[in-house]
Amino acid sequence: MSLSAVRPRIGRTRRTGGTRPARVRTALVTLVSLVGTVLVLALGSAPAAAHDYLVSTSPEADATVDVPPTSVDLTFNRSLLGVAPAMIVTDPAGETLVEGTPEIRDAVASMPMPSSMAEGTYRVAWSVVSSDGHRIQGAFAFSVGTPSLSSTDAAGPEGADDDPAAAVAEPGREQTDGGFPVWAAGLLGGLALLGVLAIVVVGRLRSRAATEATTPPGPAPAATTARTTTSPQGES
Structure with missing residues (x-):
């Protein structure tokens, strides 16, 4: 009687995911793509955020009215922000008639x-x-009864150098102060948030990689063996 040889079966090794550098690169590429998408969307929408402009005034610019107006009204193409509006009205003698904060509706x-x-x-x-x-600003002139002078020769109000409402080149023109727009502040805030997220994600990936590098590998799986037997052969 003979026994067949015992053949050990080689154990299979576990297959892990991608390497740690590959995972880090993938995360960074994803973050860069996200930042690029935000920039493209913001720059593409920037022309739509053009400055607002004055549509009409009451009384109309350079108009002559018979009855003194009860108010001076400025109408713009879009709603205004109620942030420190100012208006100064000077009389025919160049003295300040009204100075203060207009009502925004x-x-x-x-x-x-x-x-x-x-x-x-x-x-x-x-x-x-x-x-x-x-911030946008401008100036115009109107007359009550008989005009005393042309709108282009109208004198500026007292304290024009100190009051932003009076800092205009000439009546009938509008200008902006080049202030920082709201959409740009929102864009910078979004980019800052993405930067913080990038730091957090990369930090977690590096921490996980360091943990995996210092953790000793587990014991290899035991090899299994298969045993086969043959029936004894009769002697001749």
């Missing part, structure tokens, strides 16, 4: 006028913050 800035106004030309200087966060 959606896209309209309104300043009440006194009940008594002398005949002549009045100059209005204004300053508001548009919906995109930029």
Whole structure:
């Protein structure tokens, strides 16, 4: 009687996922792609965030009215931000008639006028913050009864150098102060948040890689053997 040889069966090794550097590279590529997408969307929408502009005034610029207005109203193309609006109205003598904060109602800035106004030309200087966060300002003139002078020759109000509402080149023109727009602040905030997320993700990946590197490997699985027997052969 003979026994067949015992053949050990080689155990299988476990197959792990990708290598640690590959996982780190994948995470970084994902974050960079996300940042690029945010930049493309922000820059693509930037032209749509153009400055607001003045649509009309009441009284109209360079108009002559018979009855003194009860208020000076400015209408813009979009709703205004109620952030420190200002308006100054000077009388025909160049003295300040009204100075203060106009009331903001959606896209309209309104300043009440006194009940008594002398005949002549009045100059209005204004300053508001548009919906995109930029401060815009301008000036125009109107007359009550007989004009006293042309709108282009209208004198600026006292304290024009100190008040942003009066810092205009000439009546009838608008200008912006080049302030920091709201959409740009939101973009920078989003990029800062993405940067923090990138630091957190990379830190966790590195911590996991260091933990795996210092953890000793487990025992290898025991090899299994198969034993076969043959029936004894008869002697001849």
